[in-house]
Amino acid sequence: MKGHSVIDQMKTKNFYIILLFIAATSVSLWLFSYPSSSFRVMVSKTHKQINNIKYLPSNIEDVRELTVDPLYLHALGFTKQLTEENTDSSANMPVIATAVEPGKFEESVHLMRSVQKHLPSSHMVIFDLGLSKSQKIMLGKQCNSTWHCSVRLLRFDKLPSHVQYLESKSYRPICIQKILNDFGAVIWTDTSQYFASSGLNQSLIDQAKKVGLVAWTIVDSTSSLTHPKMFQYFKTKQEEFYFHRAIEASHLIIYNTKSIHEKLMLPWVKCALLEDCISPTGAQNVGCNHFRKPLFRYSGCHHYDMSALNIILGIVFDFRVETYTTKLKVFDTLNKYKNNSTTPGLMAARLAH
Template sequence: MRTKHLILILIGVIFATIVFIAVGPAGEPNDSFKNIVVQTHQQLKEFQENLRVGLERKKLEIDAKYLVLLGFTASKDGSPQQQQKELQQNHQQLPQTDLPAPATKAELELSDLRRQHAQEAGANAQQTDDQEREKEMGQHRRITTPYNGTKSNFTIVTYVQEGQAPSAILLAQNIAVKLPGEHLLIYDLGVSEEQLKALNAYCNISRCAVITYDLSEFPSFVADQRTHAYRPIVIKDALLRARSVLFVENYMRMRGGYHELQELQSRGMVAGVLGWNTATAVSSLTHPKMFDFFESDAEDFIFLRMVDLDVVFFVDNLFVTEKIMLPWLKCCLTQECIDPIGAQSNGCKFNKKPLYRYSGCHGYDASAFNIVLGLTWRWDYSKYSLPSDDAKNMFYKETLEQATRILESRRRNSSETSDHPFTED
């Protein structure tokens, strides 16, 4: 807003100067006025240059070590021919008429990171030894290096933080009832030893696993629960472990079963990403300064429906890695992008007219996610999302208070079927 006012003032000064020269006394020297005009033009050019430099500084550039930790490396072959072959194979999975152009810059970055990844092999070996010693001492091993083992075909993924164990436990039970043949990964992002033991007690089957993930390797702001900058980190690590993942918040529950899941997977495999959109515009829940980092304008997103991150399906392919995950993570690992000055998560004013105006509430990682999706699919949200109020939506929310009450009731052996909807048809 201040920028627009300054431009208008400069234009007004230029216009007034020209008029004054035109109507001034004939024959009087006007060299001083000419100098004013020249200086004003020079100041305007300097101002425009400062604006250009300011925008250039808002490029998403992060430390390469974070990309290595997140598994952004080239193929094991490493040759350009193999990388190009993989890129073409993954592009064939999507409709060619809808597929955006390949991210050339991302490809170059990933190629450079391959060499750095090889250099860290020795350090990783030492780290593995340290982790084994910790395991022998009875300490829970914390994950700090990218997974490179055998991938599963499909995995359901969630995370848990301190105080959220009841929700995660009931989600594990919900999945065991509705989808007993599917794997569930629960990322521990800092729960107490007591809650971790309780969680492991309920997640003690071969198809359920708790992964204690170490966020301390990333910038400190990543662990902020307000920004949720850790969500894309969890999703990216899970995509190293499975060919496709269904990310769900631990407070979500399933009312459907395999039939609904198969429909979701079939639709999600086409786009690579599939979520549920809301009636709220992306521009309404995104701080204007975030758009600068993506070299975009808020006005382009006034009709783009916001996709929430309660439940999202992801496919592990180069298209998703380069076009979705890489720019999303770059923003979430850049504090000025994920958390612009003045951003807040409460005090929303949705009664502003028009409704797509910024509400005063910022969506942080969800806002960055939606900007990336909008730019990738040219603002056509039907390509990567379904309406959240659709009858086929197989998920619903259960608050932490409800989960705690239900869990305590079960522990007292006094629970009833009506206490928990997921056991009902």
């Protein structure tokens, strides 16, 4: 009898569970079929929030601004009133400048030797981006006052924290601006480059003085090397740059004219000081898709400060690349130099003695 009683209780329990399920389903169907006003409001608000999330990128696009702490801009010389007279340099040869990243000291040796060979009378400034103690000593031996060479330490503690992450090269426009403040003109070259000849003739210098900038193009378009979100900071669109040929930021000649100071260097430095501008969420510099079609589509490989510079150049020069570029051979890449020179390890060992 007890066995039958337990079975009967289980059947009754299952019956009530089924009954409650049917009742809940019926109520739900009724609410959706004949909803109350409060229920309608709830559904309407939920739908509105979903739409807001759907169109969130458009809303963000409207509020992206190059807003930077004025203390940084003041320290970099952007807050004083400038005129054409006090920004234009009359120097015949700009200062040569570079920045040495940790682990890349040996690259800088090749560059310094090429300067000594082809431009021995030039003044060279080298920014130390955090070299080790031993590398500082070797740099001091190679760069000394006998050939107008000096070393400066870039103080990352005086800049936004993201600048110290060297992959984005946020430091490059900042270093260039510091040189322009002090000398009025700069030939910037990364340590991956070297002077292949004494090709800095007077016509090239004259072009740089007149335009404010001389650069060298590459085969890629600006749109293919730039994360789509970066364009929003400059109030422009990616499609405007489909056929804008990019220039390489690893070697440049820049004169501190009023126009260059206000229209090119200011927005470039501002972007470098804003982490989300120089390195938008999702941006990376690896994994490029070189087989994409059409070729002006984003390759998936962002070039950080170089991308920002090319956007600015397109806007400032109305996409006329020929205005500020040259085909004159002046620089070459380090890889070619290494094939015909002493190995870096042996060279560093010699400098240490």
